[in-house]
Amino acid sequence: MAAIKGFGAYLPEQVLDNAALAAEFGVEPAWILQACGIETRRVAAPEETVVDMAEKAARACLERIGMEAGALGGIIVGTGTPHRQFPGVSASLQQRLGVVGIPAFDIHLASVGGFFALATAVELCERYGPILVVGAERMSQVMAREPRVKESAILFGDGAGACVVAPGEGPVTVLDIKMQSDGTFVDDLSMEFGSTLNMNGRTVILQANRKLRQSLTELLERNKLAATDVNLWLFHQANVNLLKQVGQALGIPEDRVFLNLPRYGNTSAASLFIAATEAQAEGRMNPGHAVMAAFGAGMGWGSALLRVQ
Amino acid sequence: MDIRAAVRKAIQDMAQAPLPADDSASLFTGGVIDSFGLMDLMTNLEEILGVKVPDSELMPSRFETVDKIVAYFQARK
CATH class of the missing domain: 3.40.47.10 (Thiolase/Chalcone synthase)
Structure with missing residues (x-):
């Protein structure tokens, strides 16, 4: 724990x-x-x-x-x-x-x-x-x-x-967390030394969509929870449409998905903790369950179930 | 089941632009579906045709035209 x-x-x-x-x-x-x-x-x-x-x-x-x-x-x-x-x-x-x-x-x-x-x-x-x-x-x-x-x-x-x-336990206890990787699409989102970003957007969106859905579905099933049992969903802030589509597929109420992407864009590895900091400051991290999820180059992805005191 | 008819209907149900008469025309460049639409289309076709598309095969180039989609599912039925 x-x-x-x-x-x-x-x-x-x-x-x-x-x-x-x-x-x-x-x-x-x-x-x-x-x-x-x-x-x-x-x-x-x-x-x-x-x-x-x-x-x-x-x-x-x-x-x-x-x-x-x-x-x-x-x-x-x-x-x-x-x-x-x-x-x-x-x-x-x-x-x-x-x-x-x-x-x-x-x-x-x-x-x-x-x-x-x-x-x-x-x-x-x-x-x-x-x-x-x-x-x-x-x-x-x-x-x-x-x-x-x-x-x-x-x-x-x-x-x-x-x-x-x-x-141990604390203000935000991590009840379950799992990271996964799939090198099949390593070249679809990459950056060589000194070079520009190489992004096959369609493949990235498809893979992110599929893998986030699977990861979150398994997380909820392992912990015997429904999407509506989770008060706050903190995603890597990558793409508004992606988060909406994943949310709709899993039956997540839209107002429970924290979104600061319009203000800051995609801050890559930083986005999850910036979102958590702001969610807490805005009083949205209330007692109960919260979920974190991310997806990125590699490809790597994962999700975590949190219990907020 | 007529796979071509099922594929065309599934696309038509969610198309953002008219489905081209030519089944070898790109659905992306024609604006018929985008990346997000393709995800929904794959999910729907998996259910309708009873074929699971593995992650490793889930790449847009395989599903860019009606012909390619039909060929993919025909080969796995």
């Missing part, structure tokens, strides 16, 4: 709206909104690194739960956009937090990296103690590579989210 002690998030100040992107690509702002459902995204300042954002989210989380960094037993960072090949974001974050001797490592997975980091922390916290889990992405840096493609440039934003996972 493990529990999430609390969440924290950081979003850069600079806002990129559809008007700016529309001017760059010679399209109407309405086309962008219709294509992806995103109104604005946050963009890191030129000197702001993925480590900076990870640190701010981590410190926000630690402050919220009243924990000193010295009490941590490990650090795991999920990211698809590390600032260098090695060592990872986690190593720099550990340096900044000044906590030596505990394991710190990255899970290098876009989009689903935050969720996999959480699932790994759930498995490790009994042995190592409270684990800081961070999802951080500087998507703007990799999306700036030429040639810019409007269909993908409009989708992403920067940000970071964090949580601390500790053994």
